[in-house]
Amino acid sequence: MKFFFTLLIFTSLLYSSEKIILGQAPWAFEFLPQAIALPQGHHPNVQDYHGVAVDSKGRVYIGYYSKKATKETRAVARFSYHPDSDQPFRFDRFLGDSTWNDHRLHGLNIINLANGEERLLIVYNKQKVILCDLEGNIDVPNGFKILNKNFKKASDGNYSPKSKNIAVYDGYASNKLYELNLKDGHEHGHSHGAKGAGWNQTNTAHGVGLDPKGNYVIADRGNQRLLWRDPDCKALVSKKGEFHPLELKTPGLEVCNVQFQGDKAVLPCLNARLAFLGRSEKEECGWEIASTFKMPRELIAQGYDGIHDANFSVDGKYVIVAVWQRRAKTQPRLFVLKKLDTQN
Numbered sequence: 001m002k003f004f005f006t007l008l009i010f011t012s013l014l015y016s017s018e019k020i021i022l023g024q025a026p027w028a029f030e031f032l033p034q035a036i037a038l039p040q041g042h043h044p045n046v047q048d049y050h051g052v053a054v055d056s057k058g059r060v061y062i063g064y065y066s067k068k069a070t071k072e073t074r075a076v077a078r079f080s081y082h083p084d085s086d087q088p089f090r091f092d093r094f095l096g097d098s099t100w101n102d103h104r105l106h107g108l109n110i111i112n113l114a115n116g117e118e119r120l121l122i123v124y125n126k127q128k129v130i131l132c133d134l135e136g137n138i139d140v141p142n143g144f145k146i147l148n149k150n151f152k153k154a155s156d157g158n159y160s161p162k163s164k165n166i167a168v169y170d171g172y173a174s175n176k177l178y179e180l181n182l183k184d185g186h187e188h189g190h191s192h193g194a195k196g197a198g199w200n201q202t203n204t205a206h207g208v209g210l211d212p213k214g215n216y217v218i219a220d221r222g223n224q225r226l227l228w229r230d231p232d233c234k235a236l237v238s239k240k241g242e243f244h245p246l247e248l249k250t251p252g253l254e255v256c257n258v259q260f261q262g263d264k265a266v267l268p269c270l271n272a273r274l275a276f277l278g279r280s281e282k283e284e285c286g287w288e289i290a291s292t293f294k295m296p297r298e299l300i301a302q303g304y305d306g307i308h309d310a311n312f313s314v315d316g317k318y319v320i321v322a323v324w325q326r327r328a329k330t331q332p333r334l335f336v337l338k339k340l341d342t343q344n
């Protein structure tokens with residue numbers, strides 16, 4: 001009876017004429033639960049939505065995992081962008097084939113090559129890493145599919161234009177960051193970090209972002225903080241002295257990732273929260289938490305709680321959010337937030 005009553009409340013919220021507003025100005029958003037979705041027949045088997053990437057044309061890529069798989073099951077879907085319409089993100093196509101779903105896809109990022117081309121970097125929860133073009137082709141220059149035995153349970157990866165190699169974290173196991181060759185994915189031989197809460201350590205290095213300076217920013221979920229590494233993957237040092245990392249503490253936030261766009265960044269947090277960063281003259285890292293909000297109780301009851309990844313639309317008007325299945329009785333979710341103050 002309690003679940004049925006909650007469902008009635010939630011349904012009335014979704015289908016009434018009243019808008020659901022989350023956050024406060026200038027970080028206020030309209031909640032749009034129907035603005036992005038996989039084609040019918042695909043989403044019922046999705047166990048987890050894990051990654052959100054956006055290319056320079058505004059197209060959105062969603063990474064997910066389906067436990068009940070068929071030959072038609074895929075792991076990456078692409079959506080075209082139609083700003084200010086009733087359906088701003090419309091399904092375009094799937095990438096890859098059914099083998100892309102043999103393990104849980106966990107990290108998804110667009111990286112930029114020196115020649116201006118973009119690549120999609122896909123990191124799995126085991127040993128597999130894929131680098132492909134934006135059509136899903138692996139047999140292209142700077143494209144590969146590899147297995148790396150050092151990854152016990154990898155989490156995410158990224159590439160800075162100032163780097164020589166791709167950076168991939170074994171974030172659920174050793175918490176070491178490995179450098180992979182950009183051309184073929186072979187391990188470069190360098191690893192960085194370890195598991196813990198001290199200097200050059202992380203406890204579930206869950207996401208790897210890239211700040212406007214080209215530094216890697218690590219979502220250290222277990223220690224509730226962001227950590228900075230330079231393009232050579234070395235931990236940046238605070239002015240406080242040796243063995244003090246350049247960091248931003250995020251108390252109360254289970255940060256899963258961080259995605260930057262100009263003077264702002266979004267932090268998806270597993271404990272039903274979204275946070276936003278703005279520029280700061282006070283914090284040594286140059287960023288501070290500008291706003292945080294928790295999903296309403298009625299939405300949490302329907303599975304909008306395990307927020308796993310989020311990213312801005314190419315023009316900053318929307319935030320696309322992917323939700324991991326945190327509760328067995330609820331479906332994993334995709335949803336969109338439309339910024340009410342469109343100033344970027």
